[in-house]
Amino acid sequence: MSIQPTEIKLHQQSRVLEISFSDNVTYQLPYEYLRVYSPSAEVTGHGPGEAVLQTGKKNVGIREIVPAGSYAIQIEFDDGHDSGIYTWEYLHELGARQAELWQDYLDRLAAAGESREAR
């Protein structure tokens, strides 16, 4: 295993997951960002072009984090979504490409006429 996290900190007030990796980088990943980029098939769909745009998740919270073996975590969000298994590689990628991926999400929201605010 190449990338290994050393610590995961949940900031429940500011809704940010802080994750430090063995390659000495630390990323601040907002819960909303993790939620809308969940690797679950409920979000990504079962094939290309089947992704479901997640909306209204601005204030989503995290109830619990469950380890999946020694390679990933399963995040239980307070909107009931709990089927995403985030591998270390995926979390690292979400950190490294955060600005780009977040902008992409905002663009897709705007294009669909949707909003981050819960209705």
Added chain:
Amino acid sequence: MSISENDVQNALKNLIDPNTKKDFVSGKSVKNVKITGADVALDILLGYPAQSVWDEIRAMVENHLKAALPGVGKVTANVSSKVVPHAVQRGVKLVEGVKNIIAVASGKGGVGKSTTAVNLALALSAEGARVGILDADIYGPSQPTMLGISGMPESTDGKSMEPMQAHGLQAMSIGFLIDSHDTPMVWRGPMVTQALDQLLHQTRWDNLDYLVLDLPPGTGDIQLTLAQKVPVTGAVIVTTPQDIALMDARKGLKMFEKTGIKIVGIVENMSTHICSKCGHEEHIFGAGGGEKMCADYNVEFLGGLPLDINIREQTDSGRPTVVADPNGNIAKSYKQIARRVAVKIAEMAQDHSAAFPKIVVQNT
């Protein structure tokens, strides 16, 4: 000149354990050094089961100390083994009564996983370890036949099962729980993983050093459940030398890498065929496939086994080779492989570098 404990430690820093390839001091095997006048007594505690070589190691340590310490009197080394329990990641429940879990896997079916698993388990047991075997192949359980066990496990409390016993092993298989040999388990994935979970956690394993898990082929439900929910110390991959099996073995190996399970090494089964008439040995499935795979992925080649009619006959009749012919060449190969596995498992049990990260919840 009087001898100090330091002298003894220093002398043993130059003596390499042939099994671990490390010296006894950095292997943390030297305990309880006592010096009385010119006499030296010490304990050598090995992290792997090795009953058959205790005498050899005792002689080696005693002779080395006599040569290295001039003026030394009587040297007494006490050799024993103690298997270290595997440290598991937070969140995954430890299996009660089990120190280490060794998964035996392959990509392809029919390469001899179950045969290798049962002989590996028996070889570890022959070295003095307490060993169990769990048949995780729900659709095609083989262990009841290979161990020659019939009947059903008993339950003393109505909730858990006592493991079955054969040749000194504790065993559990779905095969013990169904009525007849031709009853199929016509089940979808979730049922299968549930069954594995129950076989693993509801069996009352009695103080095992190693639980050998005989996995079904492939990279599906059972393997994923194993990676996510079972505290596996390490995985042994079985393959045959031909390309069509190696191709799938590589996928099996990659799956374990992806899911953070450490690879102990690769066993090449059916490396050669020994003709039962003339004794001629031939690489009928090609040569060097397993070694090449090991080189490609930087994992250890644990050993090769021949395609031998005796292995098949003995295992089919419920007395695997390691118990049917314990001093034969094939049993010797299995025991060598078992020794390497045990040594590597001991190293992995002490390696915390890939430990699960700390998860902290803060009100900030």
